[in-house]
Amino acid sequence: AQSVTQLGSHVSVSEGALVLLRCNYSSSVPPYLFWYVQYPNQGLQLLLKYTTGATLVKGINGFEAEFKKSETSFHLTKPSAHMSDAAEYFCAVITSASKIIFGSGTRLSIRP
């Protein structure tokens, strides 16, 4: 069975600081991994995805994530946080049956 674990339900950083949101996955087959963002009262939006190929994936709004097979991780980073980055972030894996398994989410807060 496939699953994802997000470490830290809430992360708070200062504006301009590095953002690091942690995600570890479990999969018996090569995983397809995603990060989604959910702004208040809005739908989920895809930030980035890893399927095959380059392990460093760049997404929208300056976010990127690196697939590390040896660590079974897919951490999300952004060099410099902006106030508009405040949202809920979900790591996810897609199963062979095309359904997405989401982590429990990490709420990102940005301090002025």
Added chain:
Amino acid sequence: GAGVSQTPSNKVTEKGKYVELRCDPISGHTALYWYRQSLGQGPEFLIYFQGTGAADDSGLPNDRFFAVRPEGSVSTLKIQRTERGDSAVYLCASSAEGFNNEQFFGPGTRLTVL
């Protein structure tokens, strides 16, 4: 509209009542998914349609939950004899045919069972 739409945006009902939640996918998307998101949790898969048929309904929690997609476009999630534990945001997503195509999510329907 260009995106996935869901109606109503909010639904308040009493315990034991029947509710229907509607999803309009992106035009041309053959795959449609329903997820449920409880407070403080990530979305959980309920059911997946490919065309008119339910390809995977393994996430439906019990037989009070049922979903249809009779013409391969609009889908309705139906919940009978609602319980307070059914309170959640119900999300719909659609994607083009093919494995691993991006799923586009609607804004959700917030269901509150009193």
